[in-house]
Amino acid sequence: MRGLDDSWDPALYDAFGSTEDASVVRREQNELVRILDAEPGERVLDLGCGTGHITAQIAACGATVTGIDRSPAMVAAARRHHPELTFRVADGQDFVLDEPVHAVFSYCALQWMNRDPAAVIRNVFRALLPGGRFVAELRGKGNAQAVTDALEGALGAYVPDPGSRNPWFYPTLGEYACLVEQLGFTVWSADWDQVEVPLPGGKQGLRCWLLTYAHAYLVGLCDAERDAVIGQVESQLRADHYQDDRWVIELHPLRVFAHKAS
Numbered sequence: 001m002r003g004l005d006d007s008w009d010p011a012l013y014d015a016f017g018s019t020e021d022a023s024v025v026r027r028e029q030n031e032l033v034r035i036l037d038a039e040p041g042e043r044v045l046d047l048g049c050g051t052g053h054i055t056a057q058i059a060a061c062g063a064t065v066t067g068i069d070r071s072p073a074m075v076a077a078a079r080r081h082h083p084e085l086t087f088r089v090a091d092g093q094d095f096v097l098d099e100p101v102h103a104v105f106s107y108c109a110l111q112w113m114n115r116d117p118a119a120v121i122r123n124v125f126r127a128l129l130p131g132g133r134f135v136a137e138l139r140g141k142g143n144a145q146a147v148t149d150a151l152e153g154a155l156g157a158y159v160p161d162p163g164s165r166n167p168w169f170y171p172t173l174g175e176y177a178c179l180v181e182q183l184g185f186t187v188w189s190a191d192w193d194q195v196e197v198p199l200p201g202g203k204q205g206l207r208c209w210l211l212t213y214a215h216a217y218l219v220g221l222c223d224a225e226r227d228a229v230i231g232q233v234e235s236q237l238r239a240d241h242y243q244d245d246r247w248v249i250e251l252h253p254l255r256v257f258a259h260k261a262s
């Protein structure tokens with residue numbers, strides 16, 4: 001069985017993932033990058049940088065950015081896309097920076113750091129200079145719940161405990177903001193939303209979403225088993241989630257903005 005970090009597929013992510021939530025967050029400049037408002041001379045960490053496209057948007061503001069990500073394949077792709085930037089393989093639950101930063105930014109990655117979310121926040125706190133800011137969007141409680149339920153149901157025929165494969169930590173807004181404050185930050189803003197997101201890829205959209213984001217569930221299945229599971233998920237969700245030749249899923253973006261006292 002491959003490790004979870006190795007199962008990210010950068011080519012699939014760039015082809016599909018980078019447009020998954022076009023209607024929510026990925027505009028010309030990612031909205032969270034606008035909120036981060038990095039300035040020339042600042043050092044910024046992009047935590048869970050993936051293939052580096054948002055890291056590059058931060059760098060375009062004039063800041064010096066380092067991207068870290070647990071997946072060697074994603075980091076290799078980031079380095080290929082943006083050789084002028086610095087990327088490192090590191091786990092958000094266990095990283096130390098050489099030099100403290102003015103801001104830690106994280107987009108759509110913290111929910112994957114499910115082994116020890118408190119360790120991630122402690123590491124972020126330690127990485128920041130006094131007065132530094134933590135600007136993060138993750139997915140919150142109930143994110144893509146219908147898909148998760150259908151997937152775990154379909155997998156039951158092939159693996160003993162499908163729920164144990166769930167790779168996500170989906171906190172409520174209150175849980176996450178409290179954790180951030182308990183670990184030393186002051187939260188200045190936090191919000192949570194429910195958004196119906198049409199997936200690109202037409203008929204193949206849900207399949208691509210599952211292969212891009214839910215690969216941890218599918219590890220170890222042969223191609224025929226994987227296709228059967230995906231087919232069953234599609235059949236179960238079609239009536240409520242397939243309209244006008246495209247799949248629509250409900251995402252729950254959760255944003256927290258916090259700072260470390262000066």
Ligand SMILES: C[S@@+](CC[C@H](N)C(=O)[O-])C[C@H]1O[C@@H](n2cnc3c(N)ncnc32)[C@H](O)[C@@H]1O
Pocket residue numbers: 005008047048049050051052053054068069070071074090091092093106107108109110112113114
């Ligand atoms: C959905 S992608 C987001 C990537 C990027 N922020 C973007 O928006 O394009 C999630 C990323 O989190 C990374 N990740 C998952 N667990 C991690 C961990 N424990 N530490 C660091 N990165 C992690 C994955 O390797 C993946 O690249």
